[in-house]
Amino acid sequence: MMTRESFGIVDVAAAVIMQPDGRFLLTCRPEGKPYAGYWEFPGGKIEPGESPLHALDRELQEELGIQILHAEPWITRNFTYSHATVCLHFFRVIRWQGMPQAREHQQLAWQRPDQVTVSPMLPANAPVLRALILPPVYAITRATELGVPAALQQIELALQHGVRLIQIREKTMEKDVLQAFAEKIISLAHGTGAYVLRNSDTILPDTCGTDGIHLTAPQLMALSSRPTSGDNWCGASCHNSEELYQASLIGVDFVVLGPVLQTSSHADATPMGWRKFADLIRDYPLPVYALGGMEPDDQAIARELGAHGVAMIRGTSRL
Numbered sequence: 001m002m003t004r005e006s007f008g009i010v011d012v013a014a015a016v017i018m019q020p021d022g023r024f025l026l027t028c029r030p031e032g033k034p035y036a037g038y039w040e041f042p043g044g045k046i047e048p049g050e051s052p053l054h055a056l057d058r059e060l061q062e063e064l065g066i067q068i069l070h071a072e073p074w075i076t077r078n079f080t081y082s083h084a085t086v087c088l089h090f091f092r093v094i095r096w097q098g099m100p101q102a103r104e105h106q107q108l109a110w111q112r113p114d115q116v117t118v119s120p121m122l123p124a125n126a127p128v129l130r131a132l133i134l135p136p137v138y139a140i141t142r143a144t145e146l147g148v149p150a151a152l153q154q155i156e157l158a159l160q161h162g163v164r165l166i167q168i169r170e171k172t173m174e175k176d177v178l179q180a181f182a183e184k185i186i187s188l189a190h191g192t193g194a195y196v197l198r199n200s201d202t203i204l205p206d207t208c209g210t211d212g213i214h215l216t217a218p219q220l221m222a223l224s225s226r227p228t229s230g231d232n233w234c235g236a237s238c239h240n241s242e243e244l245y246q247a248s249l250i251g252v253d254f255v256v257l258g259p260v261l262q263t264s265s266h267a268d269a270t271p272m273g274w275r276k277f278a279d280l281i282r283d284y285p286l287p288v289y290a291l292g293g294m295e296p297d298d299q300a301i302a303r304e305l306g307a308h309g310v311a312m313i314r315g316t317s318r319l
């Protein structure tokens, strides 16, 4: 029988073991393994007949002496090394039993997503570390509907509640009003370390001081490469498998997928529901925010199904 291994694909389970303060654990590959001395997420190869989660539990017991109590599927990334193509199934491990110990004499380091101090990292892991910087909630503005003062107040409150990613999505706002609104949002957000993206359908220029762009689905489908470079963020809106595929092809940083539930901002759109959402993002390489009728409490179910977090328009006021 032809297996994935006979095609040179090695399935691997890897853990982002996360403390409540956001720090996660990296380990250094011990002598005797390929890429010895490189840092990686704890984990290892999935044995025949094992599920990714069972393999991860076994690996974490062998390598660190801990047992998984709660883990969420996250992203799945392929990477081709000279010896093999690895398919890395990442999980966020939120609760575990025991204290991680270096059972294989490897070095361990707790790291912050925006401040990784160990190197070199395994080559496959750069986009994974970048994905970890993304916060769990993505807030989307609706100043055209609320009025600028109320929208600013809502964003200020959201920032106080810990929101660290905001999209300015005012598609019909007059230019001067929009620019003044964007300046205020950027100044409020940057004061707390939050990122601000501009929707690609607004008339804000590249130079307006935002930290990147959020592509609408039609704009995503019209592109042949990612439109931002360097540290600038690039997100995209997706509604189906074709758009998800295109987003992974041009290598955006994250996607928003929906509508998951009924929402008054897109009342005519048919919601896909959680089951279809989960099917669409299974084994997907990029972080996904669930969008459409999301409330703060929906973070738990979204993450359980493999989402990175939730994106909210109205729900932001209930954080």
Ligand SMILES: Nc1nc2c([nH]c(=O)n2[C@@H]2O[C@H](COP(=O)(O)OP(=O)(O)OP(=O)(O)O)[C@@H](O)[C@H]2O)c(=O)[nH]1
Residues within 6 Å of the ligand: 012, 013, 014, 033, 035, 039, 040, 041, 042, 043, 044, 045, 046, 079, 081, 086, 088, 122, 123, 124, 125
């Ligand atoms: N554990 C882990 N492996 C990774 C990461 N990133 C990455 O490219 N890999 C690759 O995935 C593969 C994992 O294989 P491994 O050698 O660690 O597996 P293992 O613990 O089962 O070891 P073994 O082969 O000695 O039994 C390696 O090719 C490694 O380079 C990561 O972050 N964590």
